[in-house]
Amino acid sequence: MMKFDGIVAFVATAETGSISAASRRLGLAKSVVSNRLAELERVLDTRLIQRSTRSLSLTENGQSFLPRAQRILREADEAAAELAARSGTLAGPLRLSAPVGFGILHLAPALCRFMEQHADIEVTLELDDRFVDAAAGGFDAVLRHGSVGDSRLIARRLATSRRLLVASPDYLARMGQPETLSALQAHRGVLYAMRDGDWRFAEGDGWTVVRPAAALRVNNGLVMREAALAGLGITLLPSFFVHGQLQDGTLVALDVGAPAEGAELFIAYPRDHGASAKIRALADSLKESFGDPPFWERDIA
Template sequence: MDRLQAMAAYVRVVETGSFSAAARQIGVGQPAISKIVAQLEDRLQVRLLVRSTHGLTPTDAGLRFYERARTAIHEADEAELEARGAGAGLTGQLRVSAATTFARLLVVPHLPGFLARHPDLQIDIVLDDRLIDLVSEGVDVSLRMGQMSDSAAVARRLARGRRSVIATPAYFALAGMPTLPAQLAAHEAIVYSQLDNDWVFRKDGAEASVALRGRVRVSAAEGIRAAVLADMGLTINSDWMFAPELASGAVVRVLTDWALPPVDLWAVFPSGRLASAKARAFADFVETVLRQPPTALPPAGTA
């Protein structure tokens, strides 16, 4: 392993906090990572890491080396891309995290075109509805919806989506179609347990507050979709989560003259690290996908 690769390995060790986690991310054995760090310490004639009950901690010298090494790796990546030219493809591995349903419906079906433009790029997608630690998981860019609660995060808003009251025509045929937000209290709602289900509707300066209640609570968006498509009830959700079905008429919106709070999609990059060209290009790709009209989206089940 050359010097730049050794520096990259050391950076992963510091960011993950262990030799084993860094080895898993790089795809080598733990002894190889331990040997690389030992060789770096021999070359530099300084101790870079100390062991503690909390894992591996960089020394003062190790922390200074980490900062410089991280910058050098980023600059090397950018220099290589610039030398290849603006039209050249990206290379190496890109690790992305995203909510399962959003990625299945709106990202994965469009990946063939992105990968065709960058034949030397490999993408590792971590699908999880929960927020994960980007540094410890080795994630280059995460797609997150909602408000950004972490003020230290490096984030870029890619799109702002609409929220709607959504159900199947069959459900509304049985339960009736609400014409006022207050009428939602009489309906069976599929409740997303990870969200506050108290909603404020606005229309012409007026406000109406509604608390969704239902016998079915689901912890993942995929379950919300399954329950709604099984005619079990209505939901308040982003149009992104039902984009194929809204386009086909399999589900419909109601109370469309009332506005709900919009939902933002963010590209989040690991704090303390410059976003790589690969991560920025992927964020650009997702932003372009979401500019397409719903009729241009692939049908459900193609992902």
């Protein structure tokens, strides 16, 4: 008979890419995960994972079995959550991914508040500034700042946020303050490395793109903010990164005659299993914590 813990071990190994990583996710010894995989393969009478000394890959049968195994785990989790919700409690695992900077600054305290309200939910949070594939990565939900252009996901807006051009008073004293998009082009920028380095501004019925020379490219908003504070150049950041610095004057918001492309904060979850009671409760709790408008926008106003 196929055992549930074997399916759990297989899905964790497939999603993390190694038995070591799966053992860390599950909190089990590597030998236990390996034994459960071997038992599952014995019961199914097929090889699911091709092992070698340096790599691990799914066999054709393993690739075919994976989405069904993931569905089994999701449905079991949803069934347990539904029963818990009927008794007035929410329980069970909830695996989330969020950007590093936002996770540290704002998600962490809001998530702690949520967990105080729902002590039986077991939250796993992974912070990553890379684009995380929620549908294939085994996450129940991901938080994203910006559009969610993935038809496999359903997105729910949590909060609004502007992107603001900011620089330190020292940089502006040395280099001057640009007041037009053409003047902005001549300045040095601290750019987000995960994009093409374009800054987009709304003008008329379309967009104007500015491509400043890069003083620094980095894939983390907190580092971008520190570089701007150090006077390395102008940067374009969401308001939730810089509201405190704009209040205390260590950064200055620039007006170049056109607003930068905005963005919103979303929680997104795979379409094929919908929003569980836990995800709905989390979204409601986060919206309450951030406010409407969110506190970072109120601080700037």
